[in-house]
Amino acid sequence: MTVEFDATVESEAAPLGVSARPPRSLVRAFWPIAATGAVLALVPLWLGDSRLMMGLAVDALVFGAYAIAFNVIFGSTNQLFLCVGALAGVGGYASAILADQAGLPMAVALALATALATVVGGLLSWVAVRRSLGVIFTGIVTLAFSLSFANLVLGQRGLTGGETGLVVAAGEGSFLRERVAAFYLFLGMLVAFLVVFRALERSHIGWAFRALRDSELAAELAGVDVARYRVYAGLIGSAMLGITGAVYAHSDGFIGPSTFGFGHVDVRVLVMLAFGGLGTLLGPVVGTVVFAVLDELLVDAGQLRTVVYGLLIIALFLGFKRGAVPAVADLLRLLVRRARSRIGR
Amino acid sequence: MTAVVLDGIVLGLQFGLLGVGMTLVYGLGGVLNLAYGQAAVLAAMVVAVALTAGAPALVAAGAGLLTAAAGGVVLDRTLMLPVYHQRGEHRVLLGLLLTLGVAFVVDGLLLWRYPTGALRLTIGGEAVPILGVRMRAGSLWASGISLAVGAILLLFFRATTLGRAARSVIQDEVGARLVGINPAAVRTFIFALSGALAGLVAVTRSMTSPVGVTAGFDFTILALIVAVVGGLGSVAGAFLAGVLLGIVSTVSAFYIGQYITTIVLLAAAALTIVMRPRGLLGR
Numbered sequence: 001m002t003v004e005f006d007a008t009v010e011s012e013a014a015p016l017g018v019s020a021r022p023p024r025s026l027v028r029a030f031w032p033i034a035a036t037g038a039v040l041a042l043v044p045l046w047l048g049d050s051r052l053m054m055g056l057a058v059d060a061l062v063f064g065a066y067a068i069a070f071n072v073i074f075g076s077t078n079q080l081f082l083c084v085g086a087l088a089g090v091g092g093y094a095s096a097i098l099a100d101q102a103g104l105p106m107a108v109a110l111a112l113a114t115a116l117a118t119v120v121g122g123l124l125s126w127v128a129v130r131r132s133l134g135v136i137f138t139g140i141v142t143l144a145f146s147l148s149f150a151n152l153v154l155g156q157r158g159l160t161g162g163e164t165g166l167v168v169a170a171g172e173g174s175f176l177r178e179r180v181a182a183f184y185l186f187l188g189m190l191v192a193f194l195v196v197f198r199a200l201e202r203s204h205i206g207w208a209f210r211a212l213r214d215s216e217l218a219a220e221l222a223g224v225d226v227a228r229y230r231v232y233a234g235l236i237g238s239a240m241l242g243i244t245g246a247v248y249a250h251s252d253g254f255i256g257p258s259t260f261g262f263g264h265v266d267v268r269v270l271v272m273l274a275f276g277g278l279g280t281l282l283g284p285v286v287g288t289v290v291f292a293v294l295d296e297l298l299v300d301a302g303q304l305r306t307v308v309y310g311l312l313i314i315a316l317f318l319g320f321k322r323g324a325v326p327a328v329a330d331l332l333r334l335l336v337r338r339a340r341s342r343i344g345r
Numbered sequence: 346m347t348a349v350v351l352d353g354i355v356l357g358l359q360f361g362l363l364g365v366g367m368t369l370v371y372g373l374g375g376v377l378n379l380a381y382g383q384a385a386v387l388a389a390m391v392v393a394v395a396l397t398a399g400a401p402a403l404v405a406a407g408a409g410l411l412t413a414a415a416g417g418v419v420l421d422r423t424l425m426l427p428v429y430h431q432r433g434e435h436r437v438l439l440g441l442l443l444t445l446g447v448a449f450v451v452d453g454l455l456l457w458r459y460p461t462g463a464l465r466l467t468i469g470g471e472a473v474p475i476l477g478v479r480m481r482a483g484s485l486w487a488s489g490i491s492l493a494v495g496a497i498l499l500l501f502f503r504a505t506t507l508g509r510a511a512r513s514v515i516q517d518e519v520g521a522r523l524v525g526i527n528p529a530a531v532r533t534f535i536f537a538l539s540g541a542l543a544g545l546v547a548v549t550r551s552m553t554s555p556v557g558v559t560a561g562f563d564f565t566i567l568a569l570i571v572a573v574v575g576g577l578g579s580v581a582g583a584f585l586a587g588v589l590l591g592i593v594s595t596v597s598a599f600y601i602g603q604y605i606t607t608i609v610l611l612a613a614a615a616l617t618i619v620m621r622p623r624g625l626l627g628r
Contacts, residue, residue: 310449
């Protein structure tokens with residue numbers, strides 16, 4: 001009995017991330033998003049000539065979008081969804097199959113696929129909430145879903161092409177296949193997701209998120225329907241994942257089991273977010289940029305790249321539990337304050 | 346059918362041992378060790394290297410188990426220390442993420458050094474008929490070793506002071522401390538035991554099918570499934586779940602197919618968590 005009580009009391013403070021309130025004024029709340037969008041919009045001017053580099057840039061944006069979605073689910077409400085790739089895969093495969101094999105128009109296929117991913121993610125969230133699974137059990141259940149999805153894709157060769165992957169015909173010849181155009185499309189989605197994230201933060205939903213993340217018990221006692229807001233986060237994040245996966249399938253023209261695999265997507269998203277800062281607005285974007293650059297630097301390292309990522313995971317979670325960027329920002333702020341007080345004296 | 350079920354038992358006994366290593370570390374340290382499968386692969390590679398260097402099989406296997414056990418001790422004494430300072434869910438989460446990092450490091454290093462490494466032990470001897478099914482000598486040896494080790498483990502946890510101390514820490518760390526048990530020492534021992542078990546499973550597994558350098562993640566997931574279904578922290582539960590899942594796995598692989606089998610195993614773990622979180626024999 002006492003042990004259980006201890007466990008609730010001690011899981012009070014949020015393990016990762018910060019629950020700061022977003023700024024009140026509209027300008028101060030949204031200018032970082034505008035600035036981010038504007039800076040990233042310049043990338044094609046720099047890399048636009050190289051199809052290869054633009055392809056990498058598009059991939060980076062896709063991962064950024066995944067990371068924002070994961071940030072909504074895990075960063076805001078502490079639901080460890082280890083099925084980021086799988087939910088995006090539900091969107092990607094469903095849209096490709098609906099458009100190519102069922103002959104639906106691409107827009108309809110996209111919408112249906114997004115809806116399907118939303119429902120699946122919402123269901124997972126609902127089950128986790130209903131059975132009040134902790135962080136770990138939620139993680140194991142969603143991991144099981146993730147691996148099951150991967151095996152389903154491998155097993156249903158007729159629909160998914162199995163190991164060889166699936167060439168997506170829908171979207172052929174449209175602007176989606178132009179790398180620069182696709183870059184701006186995904187950038188638009190990324191900015192839109194950021195706006196949604198900030199708008200959520202500023203709404204009553206954001207209040208509930210902060211409350212339940214700081215202390216689930218206190219939130220519940222203060223009348224916050226924790227279960228409902230968790231499912232909201234699950235639905236919103238899954239919708240983001242579904243639509244990103246689906247658009248990616250049509251834009252890239254090829255999807256395979258590893259496109260949405262656990263090792264390829266989930267681990268990377270987790271590290272990106274851990275680096276940028278969990279639960280922060282721009283954390284996913286910072287992580288995206290840093291890892292795009294890091295990937296390029298380590299391109300020749302082969303298997304040692306995995307080692308570097310492993311070391312990075314260890315260092316990040318040992319040293320900066322709130323994310324490297326917030327930690328460095330705090331340090332800078334401290335130094336500035338010291339310098340100021342010294343000048344003042 | 347009998348052949349399929351017997352194969353399932355052979356597989357299941359190894360699943361059981363695999364699950365025990367995972368479940369013990371969780372029960373004792375509150376750590377879900379995601380680098381667990383990498384300990385198995387590490388042992389397999391050490392055995393393979395020792396065998397090619399000309400060492401006798403028993404010495405090679407011993408070296409493999411010792412390396413894996415040492416890996417467990419190093420993990421416990423270094424990276425897991427900050428984890429033990431945390432409580433409740435923080436502890437599990439931090440342990441999970443750190444061991445995930447370790448898994449990547451070990452995987453990357455092994456793949457870099459032995460890109461196509463694999464361990465395959467060939468056990469000579471005639472196939473022996475059991476219940477009208479001819480069982481390969483490798484399967485029998487693997488099962489015999491698993492059964493013996495399993496029995497020793499159960500006896501160890503019931504009848505020896507160290508085993509009882511370990512169980513008391515699993516039940517109540519504060520209580521164990523009050524009666525003079527040093528939880529940290531017990532934990533280190535259990536990490537070593539867990540590593541050795543992972544190594545042992547890699548060795549017995551290689552008697553029936555090759556263990557490749559990339560098998561780490563699969564071992565970890567299997568161990569996780571078995572530990573969850575059996576009830577996290579329960580040794581007997583892990584054994585029971587291992588044998589059951591082994592039979593389910595071969596029967597389903599025989600009648601339905603390999604991919605669906607993996608889904609069935611994963612679903613078993615997910616359903617256990619949702620319907621009965623304490624597992625088959627958990628408290």
